[in-house]
Amino acid sequence: MKPNTIAVVGAAETTDLGVIPGLSQIQLHADAALNAMQDAGLKATDIDGIATAGETPNTIAHYLGITPTWADGTSVGGCSFMLHVRHAAAAINEGLCNTVLITHGESGKSRVAVTPRPPFPGSLTGQFEAPFGVAGPPTQFTIPVLRYMKTYGITEEQIAMVSVVQREWAGRNPRATFKTPITVADVLSSRMIAYPFRILMCCLVTDGGGALILTSAERAQDFPRKPVYIVGTGESVESPLISQMADFTSSRAFRVSGKKAFDESCIKHGDVDHLMIYDAFAHLPLYGLEDLGFCKPGEAAGFIGSRATAPGGKLPLNTNGGGLSYMHSGMYGMYALQESVRQMRGIAAAQVEGAKISVCHGVGGMFAASGTIIFSNEKI
Amino acid sequence: MAEGKRPLPQPTPETQHFWDGARAGELRLQVCNDCRHTYFPPRPFCPKCSSRNVAVTRASGKAKLHSYVIHHRQAPGFDPPYAIAVVELAEGPRMMTNIVGCPQTPEALQLDMPLEVTFEKQNDEISLALFKPAT
């Protein structure tokens, strides 16, 4: 996309996060959407573009009372919303619509009226992975990590440190699910889920939602909030089968998506004030830091261990507490985007003083997809 | 003891040769006659050069342990803890499998250890390619 041409003018999460048995999946979308519309000073009749994942765009458009001239149902897992932002930017610039609403809602914990995801035995996953006892993300997303650890000599203690540092950020965020500080010893004595992953290296399972409203940078000046500009975007996909990920020590989707976003924006890594890397599991920030180019291969664990990404460090990472401590409804990407927007607006709970550029990097499936959005509160 | 039954694959027209091979005790891959790329999972064209000029080939059954997790929770047909592994075949492609004939522990499961295929019959149609430590 062309940098600085599109801005976020509305952003909000659901009123509550965590355990919300009183709202179904579709109403979590709607609750977040209504909050985002209020944030932007808009009604559904002001919106002419809709993008969503988990529910279909027709379902959400109808439920909210939107008549779109553009709809995007890209659904590639938790980073779908990064791809929606990118596609929406292109659509607005092409004149397909003017004001786009992107929604997410997921009853991940309470499971009220959720979209079923049956394993289809004739699919590639059904034939070539399901028979071997995989049981969702904790047994698929995690499979590459022993190869990564052996290649670079990374220890379980170093992986545990990712969870420890993110809990420090969560402690500064009143909306975080887990706020109590933890130690490496706490992580390594927590319940084993899928060796080498213990429960404190795995994301939460919660209920919630979020929504974004985008329009042209030109129109954005007329909205109540200070615009947050989109200055770079990237996306890619790799394989639905974790066993076929080309390199178990690095994600091709991460590398392609991240490079595209940096190339579009023309920013350098040293310009980045704030970083979000989707952390469904504790190894993902390590892959993200390396594949986005912030660290050399094998050096991300040492970087996190040096407290570079911790409060007070030079590269604040996952400042809401992340999927490990803040919340994770299943498709966490929307919450990473929300935290980037809050940081750019200057209203985050753990605000990074003077932050001007935020990189928000998402993953979908099990390293199957990726989306990267670079935000700024100034045109750059 | 394991409860329930492990999910079984439903072969498709494009993958039937692989499952027929497993039933006959053969590990079948495909090779491109144009660019010589050997690949998995099955499809009737080469994912490297898009040629439809491909052939089924019998793999040696030799592999190395590439990576794994040891799952500690219940799953239908499995008795936890059990390893879910990805092996790298001597011919190049990788595939997911279980490791049998060996304790399901980090000490016993060393990355790059040599393995060989063994087939476990599930029913008259389906046998699964599992791997055991090479003798």
Ligand SMILES: [Zn+2]
């Ligand atoms: Zn070929």
